[in-house]
Amino acid sequence: MKTLIVSTPVGPFNRKTDSRYTFVNVWASPRAAAVAASPNPYRGGVDGRWVKDRGFAVTWHGSEANARKAAAGGYQWDNAATLVGTFPVDALPE
Numbered sequence: 001m002k003t004l005i006v007s008t009p010v011g012p013f014n015r016k017t018d019s020r021y022t023f024v025n026v027w028a029s030p031r032a033a034a035v036a037a038s039p040n041p042y043r044g045g046v047d048g049r050w051v052k053d054r055g056f057a058v059t060w061h062g063s064e065a066n067a068r069k070a071a072a073g074g075y076q077w078d079n080a081a082t083l084v085g086t087f088p089v090d091a092l093p094e
Contacts, residue, residue, distance in 0.1 A: 003015070022061070023066070026056055
């Protein structure tokens with residue numbers, strides 16, 4: 001398992017995985033922000049990722065083309081989300 005990290009204008013994001021993700025989309029999501037700001041947020045599934053990612057929604061992709069295609073389709077968990085950007089991922093050694 002390796003740690004992937006990406007630096008963005010809204011801060012760094014990371015994920016431990018064996019998958020070969022190379023790009024992320026970062027979304028400003030009102031729904032994710034509300035969950036992360038909750039005094040007792042549920043920490044599993046999508047809600048858990050929103051809490052971990054400080055109220056942003058981050059989707060991980062295997063290529064820049066896939067990330068851009070996904071970005072064009074919007075964020076499925078929050079129709080009000082706006083794309084912050086598409087960013088390359090760096091793998092960190094474990």
